[in-house]
Amino acid sequence: MVKNKIQELRKARKVTQQELADALNVTRQTIISLENGRYNASLTLAHKAAQFFSTTIEELFIFEDEENI
Amino acid sequence: MEEFRTKLQRKTTIVTVLCCLLPIITIAAKMFFKLENDFSSGMTLGICCGSMLVVVYYLVRNFMILHNEEKLKKLYIEQTDERNEAICKEAMKTSSFILIIVFGIASIITGFIDQTICMTLCAVIYTSAFVTVVVKKYYSSKM
Numbered sequence: 001m002v003k004n005k006i007q008e009l010r011k012a013r014k015v016t017q018q019e020l021a022d023a024l025n026v027t028r029q030t031i032i033s034l035e036n037g038r039y040n041a042s043l044t045l046a047h048k049a050a051q052f053f054s055t056t057i058e059e060l061f062i063f064e065d066e067e068n069i
Numbered sequence: 070m071e072e073f074r075t076k077l078q079r080k081t082t083i084v085t086v087l088c089c090l091l092p093i094i095t096i097a098a099k100m101f102f103k104l105e106n107d108f109s110s111g112m113t114l115g116i117c118c119g120s121m122l123v124v125v126y127y128l129v130r131n132f133m134i135l136h137n138e139e140k141l142k143k144l145y146i147e148q149t150d151e152r153n154e155a156i157c158k159e160a161m162k163t164s165s166f167i168l169i170i171v172f173g174i175a176s177i178i179t180g181f182i183d184q185t186i187c188m189t190l191c192a193v194i195y196t197s198a199f200v201t202v203v204v205k206k207y208y209s210s211k212m
Contacts (some may be wrong), residue, residue: 025145
């Protein structure tokens with residue numbers, strides 16, 4: 001299971017879902033699904049999102065089973 | 070984005086050529102096979118008219134999109150959105166599985182009623198299985 005801090009970081013930076021969607025070249029629905037945890041981003045999208053928030057993929061996405069890896 | 074625009078322009082050109090070829094093919098087929106009965110004539114005309122309507126709609130839509138940057142970006146996002154692609158993939162996988170099951174059950178049932186329908190359904194199942202194998206082989210060599 002992968003959780004993410006997209007909503008948290010987006011709100012902290014006062015960015016709307018539409019603005020984030022436009023920046024990442026995805027639909028707003030994709031951002032909503034990502035924030036709700038209904039959809040897991042691909043490596044490319046994760047990389048783009050991490051770049052947008054000036055952070056790393058590891059910090060933005062939390063792998064819950066990390067201890068078992 | 071420029072790559073997407075070129076791709077869309079190429080698609081539009083191909084569809085335009087097909088749009089011009091469709092009536093010619095229909096008339097040629099009608100003359101070649103000497104379609105006399107009402108059913109085949111009606112079917113051919115219906116398919117031709119329906120396809121032409123769809124093609125004309127597609128062409129008008131593409132023409133409008135190609136001349137509007139905002140609409141072009143919207144379509145680009147819609148078509149390249151990875152969630153939409155994932156949904157399409159999942160839907161195709163599930164629907165083809167359900168279709169095979171339905172065709173399988175239908176072929177068993179129709180086996181008791183009509184041999185022709187049963188054989189047709191079996192042919193559909195075998196064809197889809199064959200296409201799946203070929204497509205899988207193609208992608209396994211590509212990835």
